[in-house]
Amino acid sequence: MEEKGGAYLLNSMDSPEDLRKLKVEQLPQVCDELRQMIIDELSRNPGHFGSSLGTVELTVALHYVFNTPDDRIIWDVGHQAYSHKILTGRRDRFCTNRKMNGLKPFPSPDESPYDAFTSGHASNSISAALGMAVADKRNGHSSRRVIAVIGDGAMGGGLAFEGLNNASSTDNDLLIILNDNNMSISCSVGGMRTYLTHLQTSRSYNTFRYYTAKVLSKLGLLDDRRRRDIIRKNNRLKMKLTNQQNIFEGMDIRYFGPIDGHNVLQLVRVLKNIRNMHGPRLLHIHTVKGKGFRPAEMEADIWHAPGLFDKKTGERLVKSVKGQPPLFQDVFGETLLELMRSNSNIVGITPAMPLGCSLNIPMKEFPDRCFDVGIAEGHAVTFSGGLAKEGLTPFCNIYSSFAQRAYDNIIHDVAIQKLNVVFCLDRAGIVGEDGPTHHGAFDLAFLRPIPGLTIASPFNEHELRRLMYTAQMPGSGPFVIRYPRGRGVLTDWRCPLEPVRIVTGPVIKSGKDLAILSIGLIGNIALNAIKEFEDLYPMYSIALYDMRFLKPIDTAILHGVGTEFDRIITLENGCVTGGLGSAVAEYMSDNNLHPELRRIGLPDEFIQHGTIPQLLEICGMDSEAILKAMADMLVSPKRQDDENNNSRSR
Numbered sequence: 001m002e003e004k005g006g007a008y009l010l011n012s013m014d015s016p017e018d019l020r021k022l023k024v025e026q027l028p029q030v031c032d033e034l035r036q037m038i039i040d041e042l043s044r045n046p047g048h049f050g051s052s053l054g055t056v057e058l059t060v061a062l063h064y065v066f067n068t069p070d071d072r073i074i075w076d077v078g079h080q081a082y083s084h085k086i087l088t089g090r091r092d093r094f095c096t097n098r099k100m101n102g103l104k105p106f107p108s109p110d111e112s113p114y115d116a117f118t119s120g121h122a123s124n125s126i127s128a129a130l131g132m133a134v135a136d137k138r139n140g141h142s143s144r145r146v147i148a149v150i151g152d153g154a155m156g157g158g159l160a161f162e163g164l165n166n167a168s169s170t171d172n173d174l175l176i177i178l179n180d181n182n183m184s185i186s187c188s189v190g191g192m193r194t195y196l197t198h199l200q201t202s203r204s205y206n207t208f209r210y211y212t213a214k215v216l217s218k219l220g221l222l223d224d225r226r227r228r229d230i231i232r233k234n235n236r237l238k239m240k241l242t243n244q245q246n247i248f249e250g251m252d253i254r255y256f257g258p259i260d261g262h263n264v265l266q267l268v269r270v271l272k273n274i275r276n277m278h279g280p281r282l283l284h285i286h287t288v289k290g291k292g293f294r295p296a297e298m299e300a301d302i303w304h305a306p307g308l309f310d311k312k313t314g315e316r317l318v319k320s321v322k323g324q325p326p327l328f329q330d331v332f333g334e335t336l337l338e339l340m341r342s343n344s345n346i347v348g349i350t351p352a353m354p355l356g357c358s359l360n361i362p363m364k365e366f367p368d369r370c371f372d373v374g375i376a377e378g379h380a381v382t383f384s385g386g387l388a389k390e391g392l393t394p395f396c397n398i399y400s401s402f403a404q405r406a407y408d409n410i411i412h413d414v415a416i417q418k419l420n421v422v423f424c425l426d427r428a429g430i431v432g433e434d435g436p437t438h439h440g441a442f443d444l445a446f447l448r449p450i451p452g453l454t455i456a457s458p459f460n461e462h463e464l465r466r467l468m469y470t471a472q473m474p475g476s477g478p479f480v481i482r483y484p485r486g487r488g489v490l491t492d493w494r495c496p497l498e499p500v501r502i503v504t505g506p507v508i509k510s511g512k513d514l515a516i517l518s519i520g521l522i523g524n525i526a527l528n529a530i531k532e533f534e535d536l537y538p539m540y541s542i543a544l545y546d547m548r549f550l551k552p553i554d555t556a557i558l559h560g561v562g563t564e565f566d567r568i569i570t571l572e573n574g575c576v577t578g579g580l581g582s583a584v585a586e587y588m589s590d591n592n593l594h595p596e597l598r599r600i601g602l603p604d605e606f607i608q609h610g611t612i613p614q615l616l617e618i619c620g621m622d623s624e625a626i627l628k629a630m631a632d633m634l635v636s637p638k639r640q641d642d643e644n645n646n647s648r649s650r
Contacts, residue, residue, distance in 0.1 A: 120437025400440025
């Protein structure tokens, strides 16, 4: 009988143990079946497509050669781990990937013992794997192998080099797999890309060195100290003879490759050969992002996460946007282009996300004024600081979650010097299916304490354009504009570019019984909830204030609201601890004002993955939850009883 989807081998495997029972000659068929399953499933349930197609053979070889989960595989970022999920007991649940209460979007130890470390942000695999390898030696697990899988894009991140540097001087048997596909999300950039493209090592040379070391070790003539000395001298001799430098061997890390990362039989053979070697070593493989699906191979950046598509024709099923509001990222890109046309000092910077943040829009017209610095958020910020120090006005666009990686740079290299760097934090707040590693939950809270920083969030697309115009004006200093993932609320989104007055926030709606103070796009949800509430309870009127600026905060609004209203709700698409609600509570306490205050925002926990509406609902931040909060404060039976008791006591 034919197995479902033609997966004759795959559907009989519930764990890597089943994979390891196969003959090595059967592995290409397993790869074919895995690749087809990923294509089938992601055509109807979108996810990270190109990366996972590019690592099918590597994943099969790793689980075939190594005794997982006792041996540890640490995936850098995790975009490429769908084959890993399917092979490790999650095949039947793969259809729930990235869905609410389904499989997590990235490897997570909470989900499976085969997921050795949390993935989601780039360049951490070497450091994490090194820590695990060192701990295993101390804990008596010296036979356990630890493997870090990292892409060439992530290898350009500073943390990866810090891990390599430490690995070269620490007693460990770490194996690093460098998956080199010449891509991160967009094309890899920087010197590492060029270097890896030309790096070569002789197979015969590696074989000779391996067996020589083996013989010398058996004769007791090669201990760790002598081995390191010999490697250093050998590397120097090799560089002179070949006129070629190898950065990894220069750091005393054994280098093998490059080899074809889509030849699963060769991968198995090489991995078996180097599996039991001592000391840190690196296997360099070449792969093709999107391998096996021609459209993805041709346009890897678009097919990183393409959404729905026709698996037969390769046509992307992009939903019609006619008559819909634009994506906030596109408003940023179009507005930055307008600003660059009128202000020659403006430049754009992004860490490896020109397509995702729409810097590609001005990049077409001003390629010499737009910089993709690779997966290097800290560098992006400090680079921007250097540009600003010499009179330019950088717009540094970083996803909110990734800005966490550049916190010290924001303080030390920009804020202390009061440099006019404009930080545009895309994907602020709930982002949806990418889950807790990608939600922009913390930026309001962690940026608010930094002296001299202006922090703003637009109520709609017009506000984003005006804030961007304001931020590039002379004397603005370090300026943060945070906005959410997805679409805005205005179809007629273009407006004149004019400044807004820093500090002030507009009154969206007047009222007398309760005030809602919001910041950002989520204020529109509050506005809808207010209309519904006042339809249900016409005897009440609710005021809505768009604070616009978290810092400096509009104390005139706070004083007026604190003296005129007995009940206040704060609303923010960020963690409730430390953000707008905390700022309002601090002001009220400091000024001896005592209105009843309810704070609505992301709870003090890591939020799971799901659609944005689903997550807003479970976090108590949707229209229904806001309506209920108003009702609880104004018309609940307990509220009425309390007010009657207060009246009688008076």
